[in-house]
Amino acid sequence: MTVDRGLPxxxxxxxxxxxxxxxxAAHRSEQFARVTAAELTEDRLTALGPSLGVDLVAVARHARAAVRRANLRDxxxxxLLVAWAVPAALLVHRARLGQPVGPQLLGLLGVLAAAWTLVLVTEHRARTMVFRVIDGNGPPPDRLVPPLDPELESRLSEQARTNVLPYxxxxxxxxxxxxxxxxxEERVWQPIDISTPAKDPAGGGELPIVGFDVVDLHAFVAREMGDIAGLEGLRARNRLYVRGAMTRHAGKELLPDPLRAPRTTIPEGMVEAGLTRPGLGMRTYLCLEGVGQGGRVIVSMHLRARVQHPRLSWEVTTHVVPPLREEFLDVRRLRQDPFGHWWSLWRLATGEFLPALFKVPARLWRRGRARALRSWRLWRARWAIGKQYEEFDYGADGSIRARAAVSLRLMEFSDTNDAxxxxxxxxxxxxxxxxxxxKAHHIDTASFEQAQQVINHHSYTFHGTITGQGFNFGGQGTVHLTGTGTGTAPGHGQGQGPGGPSPSPSPAPAGP
Incomplete structure (x- = not known):
């Protein structure tokens, strides 16, 4: 029980x-805004990857607002470029004839002044929105810009509750x-014997074993983990992972329309079926997800119980999403005092208004070409699915939050300790x-206690020189496993099977 000391x-x-x-970042980087807006708001066939700890509605609103502002500017x-071409042509013509060019020159200068002002005002509006967004005492970011289409926002909101993910x-x-x-970490924990009944503490022999299956075990762990681990805000839910090309075989509950993106939620019965009777490329995992303060660090554990009488084992995979990269935080270096703000805007507009003006046709061409290519690829994929019945990969290939994160080996001291x-x-x-x-199912835990010693005796690394019981964080993002476990992930870890060498008492060496 925590004592309230009344400290500040x-x-x-x-x-x-x-x-x-x-x-x-959407208001600071036009490229990020356009990529994010295309991923979150445009028509698509593939699933969206989960961005844990992120309000996708807020990010999508700001990305759309930033894109519209840039489109208006261009x-x-x-x-203005068209307007500039007319006095420029007249100036050249009159100069060749030796006639006065004063009005034409004024027209050219007026167009350039208008372009300079437009670039400055657009950047001023972007920075003003940036300062409002990062103000922790201000309203939530989703309230600072107009909403999107209700159906689109509903789809983005459902991403936080997804129980199925085509990958x-x-x-x-x-x-x-x-x-x-x-x-x-990626390993299969030491198998546990679940065939021996527990002794009756009151005497009289053995207690009858209470039957169970993996659904019962997953439900119990999901229900009790928050209190047992002492992790406030821990999210625990089963999620069905489906290989992208197998999405159509999962049924209409996941893909009601082959020409549209798959759903984000399906009936719980299908999710539980991925535990008891997994399909080809379809497996259910218990996802334990915790988001650190402000969403800086996200740690997740994916569990899958394997019950093959008389043994129980856990397939365990853990992941970390590090904090955002430095370029997403560079707004902290923007000057907010009136003189510094306008001086930096003056310098930026002076240096960029000419390229912004004269390169606008190229930008519009590239943007239109990219949009046309996206539309063509989407039409071609739908045509192939509908007419040729081709197998299509509906799977997600990542998420906005994970792609924006710094490398795991570059995590800072406090974030590493939190992880x-x-x-x-x-x-x-x-x-x-x-x-x-x-114990609740009257199973003797002697085998579990032996396996627990092996499970707890391992080490792995991903950053720095921080060590803890069972953990040794070194460099290069490598993972070193010792003790009993199966499975090897290239570039991630190594494990020894039950017949392998005994675990080393020393932690794994840190990377160079």
Whole structure:
């Protein structure tokens, strides 16, 4: 029980910290705004990867607003360029004839002054919105810009509650948990004997074993993990992962229209079926997801119970989404004092208005070409699906949040410690919940206790030189596993099977 000492509060990052910086980045980077707007708001066939800890509605609204502002700027610049060409042609013609060119020269200068003013005003509006977005005392970022289409916003909101995820076909060879960040650990825990009944504490022999299946075990762990691990705000839910090309075979509950993107939620019965009777390329995992303060760091554990009488084992994969890269935080260096603000705008407009004016045809051409290519590829894919019945990969290949994160090996000290603590609590919480479940079903836990010693005796690395019980964080983002486990992820870890060498008592060496 925590004692309230009445101490003064320190500065805290709000829950929408990541939303604010990603939304602000849309106003700072036109490329990020256009890519994000296309991914979140345009018509598509593929699924969206989960962006944990991010309000996609807010980010999509700001990306759309930033794109519209840039389009308005370029449209006006294109009109100014046409207006510039007329006095420029007259000036050249009159100069050749030796006639006065004063009015034409004034016209040229007027057009250039208008272009300079347009670039300055557009950047001023963008920075004003940036300052409003990152103001932690201001309204939530989604209230600062107009809403999108209600149906679109409803679809984006459902991403936070998704219980199914088609993933890009090539991800099966590396990391099918797209959008979850970088893999830290991948192993199968030591099998546990579940065939021996527990002794009756009151005497009289053995207790009858209470039957169960993997659905019962997953439900118990999901229900009890929050209290056991002491992790406030832990999200625990089953999620069906489907290989992208197998999406059509999952039925109309997932893909009611082959010419549209798959749904984000399906009936729970289908999700549970992925536990008891997994299909080809369709498996259900218990996803334990925790978001750090303000969404800076996201740690997730994907579990899958394997019950093949008389043994139970856990397939375990853990991931970390690090904080945002530095370019998403560079708005902190913008000057907000009146003189510095306008001086920096004057310098930017002076240096960029000529390229902005004279390169606007090329920008409009590239933008139109890219939009036409996206429309063509979408039409071609739908034609192939509808007319030729081709197999299509509906899977997601990542998420906005994961792509915006810094490399795992570049995480800072505090964020790394938070991730270590979260991983330790998750692992110990799953073990404790498993033990409680076995005892509740009158199963002897002697085999579990032996397996627990092996499970707890391993180490892996992903950053720095921070060490903890069962953890050793070194460089290069490598993962070193010792002890009993199966499975090897290229570039992520190595494990020894039950017949392999005994675990080393020393932690794995840190990378160079």
């Amino acid at each position: 509060g320190l500065f805290q990052q709000g829950e929408e910290w990541t939303d604010r910086w990603l939304s602000a 449209g006006l610049l294109a009109a 890009h076909e090539p991800a099966e060879r590396t990391n099918p948990f797209v959008g979850s960040g970088e893999m830290v 270590v603590d979260f991983l330790q609590r998750l692992r110990q919480g799953v073990l404790t919940a498993t033990e409680q479940f076995l």
